[in-house]
Amino acid sequence: MTRFLLVMPPLTGHVNPAAGIAAELAARGHEVAWTGTESVLRPLLGPGERVLGTGTRAFRAQGGHGLAALRSLWEGFIVPYARFTAKPLDAIVREYRPDVLLVDQHTPAGALVAHRHGLPWASFAPGAMELGRPYRALPQVEEWMTGLLRGLWERARLPEREYVDPRFSPALVLATSGPALTGRTDPPHHAPVGPVIAARPHDPEFPWERLLPGRRRVLVTMGTLAGELGADFLARTVRALELCGGDVQPVFAGPRALLPELPPHAVAVDRAPVLELMARGELDAVLCHGGMNTVGEALAHGLPLVTAPIRHDQPFVAAQVAAAGAGVRVPFARVTPERLADALRSVLETTGRRDSAVRVGEELLAGGGAAAAADRLEALG
Template structure:
């Protein structure tokens, strides 16, 4: 145990897939007797943290919509969100570091302002990786893209007025990189300072759900495509609806999508769905999703097979690994017909081998230790390094 309570400042972008695991980690950190503070947008963060949560506000601004997929999506992610968000939040992070004096800054890989501010102040920083985008580097073979991204990162470093000779890639702390994946999802074992702790579950605000409408006589499919805009997902949802109508006699759909809308074949469609609770209650037999790390890991740790329709970033990479392990079936987001979607869902529902493979991948994920392990890694890194400096 550390010799005293430790302070951790979290810099996480206002994106659901990043916030949920960070909230779970912060909850575990505080339960261990430590203190946590956040830098973020008040309207987004305050409802999640509650009135007592310590928040250093950044103000609010809109960021550009990302491109569809492949290399264009990576460029769009950094040019349209990561870089402007980092520049916009840097002063707030620097103020939080100066005023609160944390022992460590936990820096999401897509919020590098935390690394820049911590380095400037001589404060320890650890990396938080809730996706496989930077660790897995699914487009690592694209040398021009890699050179471009290196230039972007060095430009961020320079814009923060940090010495060029001290440059560190702000996506990767030299002391600790916490990943919410498993070696199987990242392509193999990773050496220190990487720590693969598996999914960080918890920290969710309750969502109302009509549990009485679940049909116990039918198998249930959860459909969730993450926080995509309707313009991106609408056509896909229409094809999914037709596929589900054909499965209606023995399959009930539960759809999480903006605007809700009518659900096919007596299903349930809501803006927000309590995914973890549905999985924990055994109320889901298969998941159809975009291949986002959170949804995939949450399904796998509950032994639920998947149909994956990846769109961009690390989603194709994750989907490929799940499909290769036999825990799911990959389909084409843009081109899969309603018939192909129907057949993919029928396959994962009917073949026991997919559920068995999902259970195996889930056990591998749980082996990482989750929140308790993540807190332990962060404690040892922070307390050990601070002791060496005293």
């Protein structure tokens, strides 16, 4: 039995795939605890998981676009969150005495504390943000990120000569993507395990009876949309789906306040049982922002995508999906209803992208998911 500590940020898209790995480790008889913001982790994980809280403090909402979003992510979240959690994490590691840490790339404090205590640690990359160095064409941006990380290292009073990039464990980097999307061969200590898909219970709250037989269905799930641009995009989406014809039934998952008036056959819910909808074969395509989890889940179920990326790693993931032939990328801020309808038709009415989605999904699943991740983590113990 090995004792694992999962250091995760208070971000749903990071916690959910890690939960699949945690469940696999627990099923193998290991002891697993989480550490982070308990007020966020607990509702996502349920009452059964052990959560060692690092305290709660509000951090800047993740918003904006492009470089402003990148700056906000680092200066408004990654660095201040690492500073805020550094001391509590140290105390938690002293008390819990883990054998191995799994540290999300957005929580570098976990890597620092592991290094201080001489504990083996793995990095967790649930997105494409750092993998493949998306900003390698902008060396000064990479230097800025490295400078911020070195600042955290220095603040932790760790020896400068021992500096290790806290996003990349030299022992193991677990990623939920795979070569079918990234198009590259990873070094041996990288484990691209593909999507981590954990069984979810049936959702009786979803209006299953409203899914009309004989229709092609598009799930629209855009993550945390907000503001004028978010509402404007959804209005264009509703129009685009109307242009696709009455035999296409949209299922919107997201805040209803941003949605315009919908046609009677459309379904709208605040939260959709996405995996259950996919597993039951209720969907024909997915329109999303290009977040790695949704993309991985859709491809794992052979569903082609239309992506409208907004920020962070989404443009990179969207480009990978398009390059793999499994989807079409549209510009979130600029796509017209007509162009969006064309994109949706191209994934609904032709087989090429669906075939590619099936192939890419199979290749991603071959990464082994939670079982492969657990194998690699066990080897560190």
